[in-house]
Amino acid sequence: MKRNRAGAKRVGAAGAGARGPGPSLQEALAVLGEGCSLLVTGDVPTDAHRVAAARYFGNPSNERRRVLGLTHDTPRPDAWLPGAVNGEDDHAEIVCMDDALRDPAAVDESPAGDGGFSPGVDDSFRRRFLEAIVDVGDEEGPDGMALRVGLFRVDGLRAALGAEDAGRLLRDAATTTRERGGMAHFHLPRRPAEEGDPRSDSTVDAVATQLGEQLDVVVELRLRDRAVVPEERWHIDGWGSTDWHPLG
Template identity: 30%
Template sequence: MASPKPRFRGEDAVRDLDAVLRTMKREGCHLLVTGEVDARVADRATRRLFGDPNYDRKRVLAAPDSSTHVDRYLPVDVSPTDPAVWVVDPTGRERSIPPSAEDRTLPDADGDGSDLDRLRQELVQAVTFYADAGDGLAPAELQVGVASADALLERDDRHAVEQFLRTLGALVRGVDGMGHVRVALPDDHPTVASLSPLFDARIELRRRDGLVPEQRWHVPDRDVTTAWTQL
């Protein structure tokens, strides 16, 4: 028996996606961002996923490739040194943490374990810090983003990367936060297919010649793929 075709466009798909987004914001979610686009488009998507700078958000940015400038991933007027921003970097070169978290024991770049282990340890520290501060976290108040998982997929064991992403998803959902991970691969790439079950939805990016960047959402559990819309 043939599997049902995913639904595109139309009011039903829009209503389904709206309902999914409301649930994600209320209960937490983990999103995979795909598509072969230039860095400017990918960075724009990451900034948008980190939320409106005018709202009270706690932002945790993981930058596995510390050769890049982390401020390119944050919304306008949000600085890596803001007290509500924690930049996670297993090498320690781009790390930036809130002043009130300076007593935390963070992974040492020269310590035991792999970069992936240290990345996981510091992400746990960052999320726990914000969850324990004040009155805790409201739904969608915590935004966690891995700017690019490409280096992890290239240099680390695939099973280890998948376990890291599974742990990250559980961590973010556990505090009703919203997380996203970027991979610079086509949405129909076999690697995306293997990673997709670890996420609640995928956001596919594209930019056609002479046109504005676009996105569409895939929600496998709801069998929904939206139409392309402006990013």
């Protein structure tokens, strides 16, 4: 069921922190608890996104159903899942994209650069990722945000599939997750052009626009000097922006 967002601010837009007589944060979070999608961005290294992803996949002591999509090679895919949870668990699945390989000659020195992805083709990734969401999401288990779906990283998906096909896949994944009352978090490391406005980056804005009504929150990540853990700030559709909080 689509929610009425008439008059709502653009998710993650500048000025979103100015809040009027709208819903309280508790009420806004309660709506998200019915099913939601997050676009996670910020000028931070991969490890910060890994910490955030493990957090959004939920406490390992809670019964969850988890699907992780990876568009790049990584020596430890299970590190994106919380605690001792791994891809061999009955209620977890990791879907990796074939042929979306990192090109060392194209690596951007910026933590939030394009990641040096070479264009690749994996015609099966869309099918495998969406099927995993359906298969894992339809397993018997607790209701209420029990399904968690994550994808790292969106720019790798766009490099491999093209912007339009990648956007279509993200929308379908978000819709499929929401229909099952779950949370989807899509990671797109980028540096905002304007402080406090993650959508000031053209790629973040393009992906957010493609997600449309399926996007509920743009999450900013940052890692301050000498900080032990990254911090997050949520820009919630129809509500505004939270303060910065550690992902610990």
